[in-house]
Amino acid sequence: MGIDRRVARTRTALYDALVALIRRKDYAAITVEDILAEANVGRSTFYAHFTSKDDLLQRSLDRLRDLLVEVQQGQASSHAAGWDPARALFEHVSEYADVQAALAGGHGGAVLREAVDKVLADVLRQAMSAGPVGGLPRELAIQHVVATFNTTLRWWFEHRPEMAPAEVDALFRQLLLCGLPAESAAPFIVSADQA
Template identity: 85%
Template sequence: MGIDRRVARTRTALYDALVALIRAKDYAAITVEDILAEANVGRSTFYAHFTSKDDLLQRSLERLRDLLVGVQQGSGHGADGSNWDPARALFEHVGEYADVQAALAGGHGGAVLREAVDKVLADVLRQAMGVGPAGGLPRELVIQHMVATFNTTLRWWFEHRPAMTPAEADALFRQLLLRGLPRDAVAPFIAAAD
């Protein structure tokens, strides 16, 4: 059974208010009162849905989960009409909210956001992969590797190549996941078997 429309509208108003405030001021300076005023929602209503602004930030990623699950199930399409896959959709979504990501990057909000994104990604992957080993490797190890590689690519993108498009960041992510690193790149860390 779906969520009540009034509840969905209230949560959307609160999520949107938080994003607007993050775009306007430092996350640490945002108070629940600021969120209430921006969303035009009462205190009791806020606390009926969320325990804190951190909880609101974490749970705002439910929309991201819905996007990824929808895309994974084949219902999502790119702006050019082509089918998206979850990884590409995620890079596109992050690109759309790059300013919010940058605003949260260094502070407590960034840590809350990274943890929530990690959880969403891992949960979506668990659902998509089913149970048992993945390609002969432990399932959880594969999931953690994909999440870590996504985070590494994302962080590198924003810190070193912010002008790069989401499609270009996605291509680098795919190369790291599908082809791995060349032998000469890993030689300083591990001995390559011949």
């Protein structure tokens, strides 16, 4: 059963209000009252949907989950090889780069990172078959994909913010699908013939 249209409109208004406020002021300084005024929503309505400002931020990523699932299902049904969930995620992050930058380093950034990790892991759990992945525990494989995405994302924002999402997606794919050359791990891993 789908969500009631009024509920969807209210949640969208609250999500959009929070994003607008983050673009104008520090996340730590934003109050629930600010969000209510921006969204033109009453206090009881807010608390009927969310428990706090952090809960609103976390659950605003439900839209991201829906986008990833929609792209994934659309690709599966059309057998398309073009735009995929990872690329969709980089495009989405690029669209909201100013919000990401505003939240970076503070409590809001931690809330956002945790929520993105959860969305990614949930989407992967739905998409992956049960059981080991290439001989590795399934949860380890999921955490590896999430960590590789986060590492790529952080590198993008810190070192090459001008890079297009498609280019970042290509780097992510290379790291995830090809890994690093063996010699790059040499300082951390001693091979069996050296031991």
